[in-house]
Amino acid sequence: MVGLPARGKTYISKKLTRYLNWIGVPTKVFNVGQYRRDAVKSYKNFEFFRPDNEEAMKIRKACAVTALHDVSAYLTQEQGQVAVFDATNTTRDRREMILSFAKENGYKVFFVESICDDPDIIAANITPRLLPPQLPARALHRPHAPHRVAAASLPWYRTSPCTASSRGCTSSTGPYITLQVKLTSPDYEDCDREEALEDFLKRIECYKTNYLPLDDERDRSLSYIKIFNVGSRYLVNHVLDHIQSRIVYYLMNIHVTPRSIYLCRHGESELNVVGRIGGDSGLSRHGSKFASALAGFIQEQSIKELKVWTSHMKRTIQTAEALGVPYEQWKALNEIDAGVCEEMMYEEIQQHYPEEFALRDQDKYRYRYPKGESYEDLVQRLEPVIMELERQENVLVICHQAVMRCLLAYFLDKTAEELPYLNCPLHSVLKLTPVAYGCKVESIFLNIEAVNTHRDKPVNVDVSRESEEALDTVPAHV
Amino acid sequence: MATPPRELTQNPLKKIWMPCKNGLPEKHISQRKVCMTNCPTLIVTVGLPARGKTYISKKLTRYLNWIGVPTKEFNVGQYRRECVKIYKSFEFFRPDNEEGLKIRKHCAASALNDVRTYLSEGGQVAVFDATNTTRERRDTIMKFADLNGYKVFFVESVCDDPEVIASNIVQVKLGSPDYTDRNTDEAVEDFMKRIKCYENSYETLDEIKDRDLSYIKIMEVGSRYLVNRVLDHIQSRIVYYLMNIHIAPRSIYLCRHGESELNIKGRIGGDSGLSARGKLFAKFLGKFIQEQNIKDLKVWTSQMKRTIQTAEALGVPYEQWKALNEIDAGVCEEMMYEEIQDHYPLEFALRDQDKYRYRYPKGESYEDLVQRLEPVIMELERQENVLVICHQAVMRCLLAYFLDKTAEELPYLKCPLHTVLKLTPVAYGCKVESISLNVEAVNTHRDRPENVDVSRPPDEALLTVPAHQ
Numbered sequence: 001m002v003g004l005p006a007r008g009k010t011y012i013s014k015k016l017t018r019y020l021n022w023i024g025v026p027t028k029v030f031n032v033g034q035y036r037r038d039a040v041k042s043y044k045n046f047e048f049f050r051p052d053n054e055e056a057m058k059i060r061k062a063c064a065v066t067a068l069h070d071v072s073a074y075l076t077q078e079q080g081q082v083a084v085f086d087a088t089n090t091t092r093d094r095r096e097m098i099l100s101f102a103k104e105n106g107y108k109v110f111f112v113e114s115i116c117d118d119p120d121i122i123a124a125n126i127t128p129r130l131l132p133p134q135l136p137a138r139a140l141h142r143p144h145a146p147h148r149v150a151a152a153s154l155p156w157y158r159t160s161p162c163t164a165s166s167r168g169c170t171s172s173t174g175p176y177i178t179l180q181v182k183l184t185s186p187d188y189e190d191c192d193r194e195e196a197l198e199d200f201l202k203r204i205e206c207y208k209t210n211y212l213p214l215d216d217e218r219d220r221s222l223s224y225i226k227i228f229n230v231g232s233r234y235l236v237n238h239v240l241d242h243i244q245s246r247i248v249y250y251l252m253n254i255h256v257t258p259r260s261i262y263l264c265r266h267g268e269s270e271l272n273v274v275g276r277i278g279g280d281s282g283l284s285r286h287g288s289k290f291a292s293a294l295a296g297f298i299q300e301q302s303i304k305e306l307k308v309w310t311s312h313m314k315r316t317i318q319t320a321e322a323l324g325v326p327y328e329q330w331k332a333l334n335e336i337d338a339g340v341c342e343e344m345m346y347e348e349i350q351q352h353y354p355e356e357f358a359l360r361d362q363d364k365y366r367y368r369y370p371k372g373e374s375y376e377d378l379v380q381r382l383e384p385v386i387m388e389l390e391r392q393e394n395v396l397v398i399c400h401q402a403v404m405r406c407l408l409a410y411f412l413d414k415t416a417e418e419l420p421y422l423n424c425p426l427h428s429v430l431k432l433t434p435v436a437y438g439c440k441v442e443s444i445f446l447n448i449e450a451v452n453t454h455r456d457k458p459v460n461v462d463v464s465r466e467s468e469e470a471l472d473t474v475p476a477h478v
Numbered sequence: 479m480a481t482p483p484r485e486l487t488q489n490p491l492k493k494i495w496m497p498c499k500n501g502l503p504e505k506h507i508s509q510r511k512v513c514m515t516n517c518p519t520l521i522v523t524v525g526l527p528a529r530g531k532t533y534i535s536k537k538l539t540r541y542l543n544w545i546g547v548p549t550k551e552f553n554v555g556q557y558r559r560e561c562v563k564i565y566k567s568f569e570f571f572r573p574d575n576e577e578g579l580k581i582r583k584h585c586a587a588s589a590l591n592d593v594r595t596y597l598s599e600g601g602q603v604a605v606f607d608a609t610n611t612t613r614e615r616r617d618t619i620m621k622f623a624d625l626n627g628y629k630v631f632f633v634e635s636v637c638d639d640p641e642v643i644a645s646n647i648v649q650v651k652l653g654s655p656d657y658t659d660r661n662t663d664e665a666v667e668d669f670m671k672r673i674k675c676y677e678n679s680y681e682t683l684d685e686i687k688d689r690d691l692s693y694i695k696i697m698e699v700g701s702r703y704l705v706n707r708v709l710d711h712i713q714s715r716i717v718y719y720l721m722n723i724h725i726a727p728r729s730i731y732l733c734r735h736g737e738s739e740l741n742i743k744g745r746i747g748g749d750s751g752l753s754a755r756g757k758l759f760a761k762f763l764g765k766f767i768q769e770q771n772i773k774d775l776k777v778w779t780s781q782m783k784r785t786i787q788t789a790e791a792l793g794v795p796y797e798q799w800k801a802l803n804e805i806d807a808g809v810c811e812e813m814m815y816e817e818i819q820d821h822y823p824l825e826f827a828l829r830d831q832d833k834y835r836y837r838y839p840k841g842e843s844y845e846d847l848v849q850r851l852e853p854v855i856m857e858l859e860r861q862e863n864v865l866v867i868c869h870q871a872v873m874r875c876l877l878a879y880f881l882d883k884t885a886e887e888l889p890y891l892k893c894p895l896h897t898v899l900k901l902t903p904v905a906y907g908c909k910v911e912s913i914s915l916n917v918e919a920v921n922t923h924r925d926r927p928e929n930v931d932v933s934r935p936p937d938e939a940l941l942t943v944p945a946h947q
Contacts, residue, residue: 220702233685236703236721242860249718252705282486314486317495321484329494331846342840371811377800391711 002089002113004211005204008230009114012251013086014437016112019250022410023383024376025243026080030071032087035063043187046202051210064094068101075107082243083107090211099222110244111224112251113214118229230256250387256434259393260303261411263404264429266315267291268450271343272426275451275477278335278342283318286449290427291322293446297429298323298396307395309333309385316398327398332385335400339372346455346474350467357470361461364420375420378406386410401453404430411439421457426450451477491828492845493837518597519712520623521605522616524634526680527673528646530699531635534720535607536906538633541719544879545852546845547712548601552593554608557585565656568671573679586615590622597628603712604628611680613687620691631713632693633720634683642699643673650905700724719856725903728862729772730880732873733898735784736760737919740812741895744920744946747804747811752787759896759917760791766898766915767792767865776864778802778854785867796867801854804869808841815924815943819936826939830930833889844889847875855879870922873899880908890926895919920946 001009013029020027039059040048048056064087074080089095095111102109188196214224219237225248226235234252239245267287271279283291298306308325310316311333320327341349341356349357353370360367368374373381382403389395389407397407401424409419411432424430427450431442452475460469484497521538523531535551542549561581562570570578586608593604610616616632623630637643647669651657657665683693685704694717695704703721708714736756740748752760767775777794779785780802789796810818810825819826822839829836837843842850851872858864858876866876870893878888880901893899896919900911921944929938 232707233689234703234705236705238701239721242857245722245860248721252708252717253714312494314488314495318486321486321497331849380800388711391714 001084001086002095002111002214002224003115004090004207005088005200007114007116008227008256009088009112010086011256011437012112012114012227013084015254016247016250017082017084018410018413019386020082020247021413021415022379022386023246024379025082027082027084028074028080029084029086030067030074032060032064032067032085035067036060037186039063046199046206049203049206051206064097068098072101072105076105088207090207092212108240108244109223110240110247111214111222112247113224113226115213115226115228116230118232225251227251250390253387254390257393258434259395261389261394261432262298262396262429263407263424263432264294264396264398265400265404265424265426266310266313266319266398267294267448268426269315272451272453273478275345275347275475276343277346278338278344280313280315282314286427287315287319288322290446290448290450291319293427293448294319294429295323297444297446298325303394303396305394307392308398309395310398311335311400311403313400316400319398330385332381333397333399333403336375336378336402337369337372339369341369341372345477347471350470354467354470355463358461358463358465361457361470364457365416375402375406376416378402382406412441413438423454426453451475490824491832491837492835492843493839518601518628519603520593520597520619520628520630521603521716522610522619522630522632523605523607524610524616524632524683524693525636526611526676527609528643528651528669529635529637530646530696530725531609531633532607532650533725533906534633534635534696534723535605537723538716538719539603539605540879540882541855542603542716543882543884544848544855545715546848547603549603549605550596550601551605551607552589552596554582554586554589554606557589558582559655561585568668568675571672571675573675586618590619594622594626597626609676611676613681629709629713630692631709631716632683632691633716634693634695636682636695636697637699639698653905694720696720719859722856723859726862727903728864730858730863730901731767731772731865731898732876732893732901733763733865733867734869734873734893734895735779735782735788735867736763736917737895738784741920741922742947744814744816744944745812746815747807747813749782749784751783755896755917755919756784756788757791759915759919760788762915762917763788763898764792766913767794772863772865774863776861777867778864779867780804780869780872782869785869788867799854801850802866802868802872805844805847805871806838806841808838810838810841814946816940819939823936823939824932827930827932827934830926830939833926834885844871844875845885847871851875851879881910882907892923895922920944 001013003009010029010031010033013031017027017029036059037043039062047053050056067085067087071083071085075083085098087094089098089111099109101107188199191199214222214226214237221238223238223240223244225237228234231252231254234248236248239248267283267290269279269287270281270284271277272287273284306325308320308323308327310320310327310329312329312331313334316333317327317329338344341353344352346357356370360369365375368377385397386407389397397404399407402420404424405419405422408414408422408424408430414422425445427446427448429444429446431444433440433442455475456473458465458469458472460466460472484499486495487498488495521535523535525531532553532555535553539549539551558581559565561584569575572578589606589608593606597604606619608615610619610632620630644666647666648662651669652662652665657668660668683691683695683706685706689706692707692709692713693704694706697703700721700723703717705717708717736752736759738748738756739750739753740746741756742753775794777789777792777796779789779796779798781798781800782803785802786796786798807813810822813821815826825839829838834844837846854866855876858866866873868876871889873893874888874891877883877891877893877899883891894914896915896917898913898915900913902909902911924944925942927934927938927941
């Protein structure tokens with residue numbers, strides 16, 4: 001990464017890492033600030049970052065070197081494929097050091113520089129903001145009364161509605177991060193907000209004097225993307241391979257506009273009731289009730305320009321129909337194809353395919369149903385959905401259990417091991433709202449009964465296990 | 479209290495669930511179409527002559543049509559050629575040639591008129607291919623777009639490498655109708671003077687002045703891009719595509735797996751192994767590849783046994799793509815056409831009525847296949863020499879992309895077993911060489927029968943079924 005403090009580098013690093021891991025590329029972030037905090041136990045003030053502070057410069061360089069050392073361990077010995085080196089890297093010297101290190105080890109280097117040169121964005125954050133009427137419409141459904149602070153010359157900060165205990169803050173408004181993220185950093189634990197803000201601004205100034213952005217001429221042989229002004233403009237240079245091309249595409253599709261993503265499954269289906277998987281059945285009576293309840297819920301939420309997506313299967317479409325709003329059907333959102341096991345009960349699968357059943361329990365993520373799909377296949381199938389979700393703003397996705405698990409795993413950064421066991425019960429809506437570096441989840445159960453369709457991993461996954469051990473965790477059904 | 483949900487009916491051709499009233503489908507709900515914009519998009523090329531604008535326009539148009547976005551290119555040079563029957567010399571393009579300027583302005587206006595007609599009759603994207611090198615011309619176009627409610631996206635190609643320009647001129651300009659009666663040297667000289675006429679008034683898209691426009695600036699034949707204000711899904715896809723294509727010479731080899739056990743029995747789909755003749759083909763394919771002496775050849779297969787067995791015989795590393803799997807015939811998997819007619823005569827007829835959009839029950843359609851194959855095409859664009867060992871329907875889809883075939887033609891493209899197609903990009907298109915490796919195989923190509931009516935008798939339905947065991 002390259003860029004002054006508070007340009008969204010860590011936000012981008014974490015998000016990119018989450019995406020790459022989800023699509024199956026082992027990736028890890030190495031945040032040099034973390035290394036610095038480990039080396040210098042307590043942070044005093046911005047003076048540490050003054051370019052003439054020789055003592056500190058030595059420490060900071062050592063931290064970068066240690067981080068690079070860990071990068072090397074990760075990529076060479078731990079089967080990592082991508083390492084994200086998250087630091088300012090604002091001087092040519094530092095970047096040269098990294099390039100040499102990479103060359104020695106045979107790594108490709110791709111720079112991601114984040115720049116803010118739009119005086120409007122900067123100016124807009126200097127003027128103190130006042131009260132609710134000036135907030136954007138999206139703020140209307142926020143529970144807290146906003147409390148605005150003068151944001152001085154912080155390009156990436158807009159003020160955020162915060163109560164005194166800032167950690168419990170419900171929303172984020174700044175382009176990449178909010179005051180909240182920086183000021184609740186361990187560096188500023190014992191400071192009051194005004195002090196912290198002032199110190200941080202001085203810290204940024206320390207970097208500005210020596211900042212040399214990637215240069216059109218001198219760096220023309222390097223591979224990089226320059227992101228200007230939170231994504232209104234990009235300069236892409238020398239993309240070398242497939243993964244760099246995917247990274248560029250991803251970075252060009254993400255945005256920081258506040259919004260929420262609602263995930264839920266179709267209402268309970270006829271096949272759900274009798275404990276059968278897959279198929280293309282319609283809603284049960286409870287399922288229809290849920291659909292109506294969902295309509296009510298959506299209306300109450302008063303969501304601005306909500307898009308509704310369903311799969312091509314009857315049960316999600318029937319659910320969407322009850323909302324009375326236009327919706328879009330995606331074949332990619334169809335439930336996992338259980339191949340020869342389609343429409344079977346778990347008991348029948350155990351009876352007819354006991355070995356398959358055991359193999360599935362051994363590695364539920366990679367296991368592919370005969371003539372069907374695996375969770376791993378699902379993720380690949382869902383990638384364009386995720387990409388479009390990133391581009392969109394408020395969206396309600398009405399999908400299926402396995403599909404919802406995959407999408408959730410992307411937003412909540414779950415591993416391949418956790419993913420197939422995420423809890424996605426019928427008749428519950430998950431509201432995901434990006435906050436700071438992650439995602440806030442609110443789970444709303446719409447109070448309509450439904451069968452449980454969640455089958456936990458049984459204790460015995462051995463091929464030689466008894467039937468009852470295999471069926472130990474099968475949820476009850478008609 | 480919400481209104482009771484509408485009844486759903488499943489469209490028999492595409493197997494899509496749609497709301498219906500009294501058994502008839504109601505007003506159309508949106509399927510996931512690629513282009514999510516409600517308003518059409520006008521792509522406007524910008525750049526001096528011989529910078530690859532027409533190459534990009536044609537390729538982009540071909541890609542967008544293939545993924546299902548109705549697109550058409552409007553080449554102003556074409557309009558000029560129709561207006562001024564005979565091209566004399568570069569003097570026509572001199573900035574002080576008032577007569578010439580008038581004609582050129584008129585041609586641009588005429589082309590824009592046709593754009594308007596196209597976009598109002600179902601077109602979604604129009605590519606306005608001209609130099610558009612002055613801000614004035616671009617302003618005119620933007621006013622036109624504004625008036626008609628189109629989104630504008632500029633694609634500028636900037637190149638200062640004299641070698642690349644010279645190569646462009648040789649490849650596409652010399653063969654242009656403008657220069658049919660000239661010899662090479664004369665033509666090149668005239669064309670260079672033509673470029674000069676534009677140079678003085680060329681106003682490149684500017685980072686500051688044009689900060690509010692949506693555009694991509696392609697520099698140095700794609701090693702550098704400046705992307706500004708991408709507004710929506712289709713623009714994002716266009717940018718991704720443009721950033722992945724290249725012009726390095728290379729060839730793409732397409733072939734099917736060797737003849738399989740199920741092929742011999744006249745059965746579709748499944749996951750069988752190679753027959754004896756199939757294995758022989760694989761061996762010959764290995765030899766063919768060696769003889770071709772292809773630099774850094776990548777080999778791709780599907781995840782089905784028959785393509786993998788074929789690749790194994792080559793003795794080189796290969797990559798398996800699930801996306802290259804054959805079309806899923808759902809309930810008809812491993813059936814003979816005779817059996818499909820027997821058990822699902824209605825389905826069989828529907829398929830003949832619209833083979834591109836028809837989806838097998840619990841299976842896929844060609845339309846689904848194209849969507850599934852899009853990442854394969856994208857990666858093929860990034861790569862250089864590649865051999866793709868795939869399946870009949872898959873190969874038809876890929877071929878349709880390279881040869882710009884319509885949705886109607888695609889499902890009937892001939893892709894016989896044991897034949898390799900070598901595709902080499904040339905000028906604005908693709909050269910195809912068909913190489914049969916001289917190993918016999920069954921024919922698996924079923925032409926569209928004359929009678930596609932649901933009520934047809936079985937023998938009319940089975941008229942075009944190829945012979946099998």
